[in-house]
Amino acid sequence: MNQDKLYQHNNKQRWKFFLFLFAALIAAASLLYTNYLVKSLSKSERTKAEVWAMSTRSIMTMPDLDDQFISYVYAVRDSLSIPAIITDSKGNIIFWRDLDPTKTNIKDQIDSANNSLEYDPVYFEKQLAKMKRNHAPIALPLDTGETWSVYYLDSLALRQLRVFPYLQLSLITIFLIIAYTVFNSIKKSEQNLVWVGMAKEAAHQLGTPISSLMGWLELVRSKFNAEDDSSLNEMERDVKRLEAVADRFSKIGSIPSLTNHVVYRVIYDYVQYFKVRTSEKITFEITGDKTVEAKINIPLFDWIIENLLKNAVNAIESEGKITINIIDNIAKEEIFIDISDTGKGIPKSNFDAIFQPGFTTRKRGWGLGLSLTKRMVDYHQGQILVRESELGKGTTFRIILKSNLRYEPTQV
Structure with missing residues (x-):
């Protein structure tokens, strides 16, 4: 990749990294501050629970208190607004607060005669187990030497505060994903218009000189009586190749016509054309x-193979081998086409970037070959990826297509 394009690509990646880091810092700061508030409120609620427990103990163990003081203690007790349960030293429930009234069928919560309570035992067992999981109990020693235990749950406000930052961040994330998807779709749509316009204009510009070249070839053949001249035949193949290239560009932006073909035969036919125009030191x-x-x-699929073979040839530089392996993955009804070379390889950090427009490792490259290749593979409702690559040893690209009907082998 030339230095300008490398700098632009790296700069883009750095900006993405800094934006992601900034978003992560905001999320972390929000969670930390919320956690601080939760801890502060949790301490405050525990203090309230302790005050409530002591006021309840006073009411239940000191019946001879002054009426005015009793009223004050009741007011303190009733000011608590969190679910709580008091148990004696044997684990029996002796008092509760702010639980589901339909589950607490109370005749009299404090029966001075027999100290008995009526409630739904299953519901209370679940609530007590939940409270034990949430907080350590508050020990409430009595003058008799017995110790009561006070269990409680966080208030509704505190529970909502615990969840709020995660809900907020989730909603922000969803919004950003939707916004990114919409803007990315708009950007791609604009890019597609540019691609289509350039491609169709290129096809239009190629049309006239290609037709003229075909006419000149026929004129040369008839003038020099060279109907079977091998050089002119190869020239004609190249001119027809130019026609195919122009046809490819004209198809960009429209839905391609896909028909059944034996994959091996299509690849074989193109390789036969391509290899005679490549160094003899490279074998296929x-x-x-x-x-x-x-x-x-076929015109678009040939374009895919052409771009990958050209990349392989450029990677090999002097002498090497290009292997195309066709694998029928029957279980998934897919076809794997692995194109391997013995070239210089690709760093793993570039595996995804190489399919982006403008990314190239060549000094004079435009960085459009693999981007166009991916586009052509998308037209075939397939996928393309770097299966493996090792610096100094070579690269394998994999094309994944959906398999179709199977026929008896034919001689190729």
């Missing part, structure tokens, strides 16, 4: 399943 091998079919648009 096609292996794997020769029968599996997929829905393919």
Whole structure:
């Protein structure tokens, strides 16, 4: 990649990292502050629970208190607004507050005669177990030597405060994801318009000189009586190749027509054309399943193979081998097309970036080849990825297509 493009790409990645870090810091600060508030309120509620427990003890153990003082103690006791339960030293429930009234069928919570209470035992067992999980009990020693235990739950406000920052951050995250998706969709739509406009204009500009070249070839053949001249035949193949390229560009922006083709045969035909235009020091091998079919648009699929083979040739630089392996993944009804080279390899940090427009490792590259390749694979409702790569040893790209009907093997 040239230095300007490398700087632009790295700068973009740095900005993404800093924005993500900034968002993470805001989220962490929000959670820390909320946690601080929760701890402060939790301490305050425990103090209130202790005061309530002591006032309740006073009412239950000191019946001869002054009426005015009793009224004050009742007011203190009734000021507590959190669910709580008091148990004696044997674990029996002797008092409670702010629990479900439909589960507390009370004749008289404090029966001075037999100190008996009536309530739904299953409900109270669950509430008591929940309280024990939430907070350590408050010990309430009595003059008789017995110790009561006070259990309580956090107030509704405190419970909501615990959940609020996570709910808030979740809603903000959902909003940001939706906003990013919408703006990204708009950006891609604008990019698509540019792609389509440039592609169709390129196809239009190529049309006239290609037609002229075909005419000149026919004129040369007839003038020099060279109908079977091998050089002119190769020139004609190249001109037809230009026609195919123009046809590819004209198809960008429209829904391609996909028809059933044997994958091996399509790849074989293109490799036969490509390898005679490549150094003899680079060898080609096609292996794997020769029968599996997929829905393919041949001009666009050839474009995919062409770009990957050109990248492989550029990576090899001098002498090496390119292998194309076709794998029929019957279990998932998919076809894997692995294109491997013995070139210089790709760093793992670039595995995703290489499919972005403008990313290239060549000094004079535009960085559009693999981006276009991904686009063509998308047209075929498939996927493309870097399966593996090791610096100095080579790279394997994998194309994944949906398999179609299977036929008997044919000679290729």
